[in-house]
Amino acid sequence: MKPYMKVSLAALAIGVGVWVGSVYSNTAIGAGTIQPGTADDPVVTKSYVDQQIQKALNGGANAGTGSSAGNNSGSTGTGSTGGDTSLPPVVSGASDAVEIVTVKPGQQLIGASGAEFIVRSGKAVIVSEGTNGVADLTDGVDLTNGQAAPTNHLLSFPRDGRGITVLDGNKYSLTVMVRGGYSIK
Numbered sequence: 001m002k003p004y005m006k007v008s009l010a011a012l013a014i015g016v017g018v019w020v021g022s023v024y025s026n027t028a029i030g031a032g033t034i035q036p037g038t039a040d041d042p043v044v045t046k047s048y049v050d051q052q053i054q055k056a057l058n059g060g061a062n063a064g065t066g067s068s069a070g071n072n073s074g075s076t077g078t079g080s081t082g083g084d085t086s087l088p089p090v091v092s093g094a095s096d097a098v099e100i101v102t103v104k105p106g107q108q109l110i111g112a113s114g115a116e117f118i119v120r121s122g123k124a125v126i127v128s129e130g131t132n133g134v135a136d137l138t139d140g141v142d143l144t145n146g147q148a149a150p151t152n153h154l155l156s157f158p159r160d161g162r163g164i165t166v167l168d169g170n171k172y173s174l175t176v177m178v179r180g181g182y183s184i185k
Contacts, residue, residue: 096179096180098177099179100120100175100178101176101177101178101184102175103165103166103176103184104173105170105171105172105173106166107185108184108185109163109165109178109183109184110160110161110162110182110185111157111160111178111180112157112160113158114157114158114181115156115157115178115180116155116156116178116180117149117154117157117176117178117179117182118153118155118177119150119153119155119164119175120151120152120176121151122166122170122173123166123167123172124149124151124166124174124176125147125149125165125166125167125168126143126147126148126149126163126164127162127164127165128144128145128163129162132158133147134149134155134156134157134158134164135158136149136150136153136154136155137156138150138152138153138154139153148167149164164176
């Protein structure tokens with residue numbers, strides 16, 4: 001092929017590429033004409049959506065400020081560890097917030113119905129009456145009484161009276177992240 005043909009074809013290829021690029025560019029710009037936050041595309045907050053759901057569920061009678069109706073009742077806190085040390089302190093809480101709880105050897109952390117635990121440190125075992133146990137949502141298995149509770153796994157307690165305790169013979173405490181109601185026995 002002659003040199004002037006090569007140059008002509010290269011110039012033609014570049015010209016076609018520029019033309020095709022400009023056509024696609026204009027098409028893409030025209031596709032996004034709706035601006036976020038306008039009447040055509042409103043932006044709403046989670047609290048607004050929660051309010052509207054509550055209105056719909058309650059028949060419009062309660063126009064609250066977005067608080068959810070399914071909150072657990074009860075006190076929240078870590079309790080008192082002072083005073084008589086012969087008995088383990090009883091700690092109870094119910095909250096949607098995550099609390100850090102320390103479980104000493106000999107104590108049991110019992111979850112209320114619907115509570116979730118994550119064992120962050122220490123060696124824990126499941127405490128459960130009956131054949132059913134605690135759901136390990138991370139692995140998708142059911143952990144029964146006496147089985148080891150793996151660290152950093154989300155454990156769900158479907159009924160009251162199930163929990164975790166420090167492995168027998170272990171002298172170190174457990175550190176557990178707790179969401180929902182619980183008590184220490």
